[in-house]
Amino acid sequence: MDTALTRSQFVRWRAAIFAIFLASGLSIATWASRVPDIKLSLDIDNAQMGLLLLAMGIASIIGISTSPAVMARTGARRGMLLTMLTFGVGLALIGLGTNVLGSLPLVIVGLVLFGFGNGSLDVMMNVEATAVEQQMGKTILPVFHAFFSFGTVIGAAAGALAVQLGANVSAHTLVVAAVIAVLAAVCFANVPDRAAALDPVPAEKPHWRERMHVALEAWREPRTYALGIVMLGMAFAEGGANDWLALGVAEDHGAGPAAGAAALATFSVAMTVVRLFGGPLVDRFGRVIVLRVLAITAAAGILLFILAPNTPLVFVGAALWGVGASLGFPLGMSAAADDPVKAAARVSAAATIGYIAFLGGPPVLGFISEHIGLLNTLYILVVLAALSGLFSAAARPLREDQMAAAEK
Template structure:
């Protein structure tokens, strides 16, 4: 290896670590917020139904502003855009704890969702770029770092709640710390600058067809994720009359297997490819769903939820990676996939509840099982995303896109 190649590899190592820290910081905000929802509910004096409505506003805010991320990255460059958008997200953590009623809480969560969605698109676009330069799959582990960050944020929030620290103080300290960490990490990520003559992406546009296809795969996985996270404990309690501890363990089993699978998923993807990985994951998730709906004992249902988490873990990272390599505008394609998956996460908990009211929770998770089977049947759409696998980028095209790729090589860190 030449000296120049060794330096380039070292630069990419720093960039990979930096984008992993960004994902971790992004997840830590979510974990920090989630643990203080009971405090926020008490101090806004809202009912459970009102809280459920308010919690739909982050996904709504994210879905509406995700398409703007590509334009911001075009205008300021990917690194600067990520620095600003991630800072907006980490500082937005303070807003919900300052709300005094239902109206101000919905507004705070809507603004929080705006920042979450745009920063999500920016960091995934840079994650795909880093994966392409690195030459091996890293998107699964990056999303695993997001899950790790969420666990860290949850642990901090649990400690703060145990010590009876108010949510405004806890969230202010966490926001400032995560902003500092995020800004430091953003200095090391890769950069992308559009050529001066390249037209900016539209403020709002329908996602490309490729994003719709990959988004449907992500939809199946995120629906199963939202349903399992929000309803697994209720399922064990209502269907098996389980203890509170065992019911809560089902949620833990799901989240833990999902985080571990994401952290280990890159090696599996590199060995088997995205199609076989998603297809195999779909088999695990389908078996897990069948255990949930048919198990005669709660421990088997708990294992089922763990298998669902294991099976769907790498689907969304691979959908983002596929979208980022599917056309000349990665950020627009990623925004399309993200919008579809956020929408899935938004409707899944309420859809499960509505179906359960009309029929039963068992039938609701039969629907989840059917969507898991959809991963097995639809995994083949990811094959086209490997026409230019990581490390084997297509040669620069003539015109704006080719200029953009050449510009990128001149503006890296």
């Protein structure tokens, strides 16, 4: 491995980024697992709960969009520390506002910090993960995303245990916030300086207007939008499954809530397994071929899920759906970061498109389903998965001459 880092430094860097992905997933599942208790404690209705989710979603998009400017100011190492502490504080404020002070405004402030911190961190940790990937010389970004999934599993399990033990929201969130703060400090100590990570740093920091110009420049590149479509299709597929798959099994296929939960677990396990072990396939066949095959798999899985005449085939469809949706987002991130000089801006732009789909897609599907039914609505995901496959050529690795031309 040709790198300025020693083997030990590299291993600690890689482990730190794995831990950061896991911490992000842990925090999100902690919040999600306590939503019913938060709603009950604050005595709010579904409409008010929707406004809380909207505030968090908007803050997340702002965090994603502004992260290149933050990185230009702080560097990824310090930026990840600050954003982890930000969403840790936000999580603590959510708990304090729920049980200790009974303050809806404080919960909103906490959700804004929580959403902004997680959104901003998402770009930074993906930029760092792609730097690790480039030094290793093989595809590993999907494994980082699998660690995010592990974090959500741990967070959901811990949330269920906290509810079972009768722990209130504030006690639960304060403990998790403390864990996140400790992880942030440990990871900060093990992430190398960006120069050591081969991420160029200008000798003199440019004015903020110039930094913002660089951050926005990616939005003028056609490749950004093509990668955005690849990620949008798969983000819609993943977000739609998370929010609607279980309901579709339970109600539209008439299999009941237990089967719905089991089908969602089947989807999640299939996705995680491919993220853990799909890297060698990408290295063997290339991003474009893998993305096209997975787009076909996702479309076929969703179609089978919609049309299946019996429950076993519904589960097969859910598994194929999870396999197909597994790598679109991480491979889109990896492609956006092909040129290290512009990685932050391009990852941010592509991620913004993907996360708008991930956060905004499920509510749109829910609205449409009120008019045409949930299973019929899922045909939209089939079309988007197909579009993702059609635009997958944008993920082809950039040649050195293309990167040099882009930097002029």
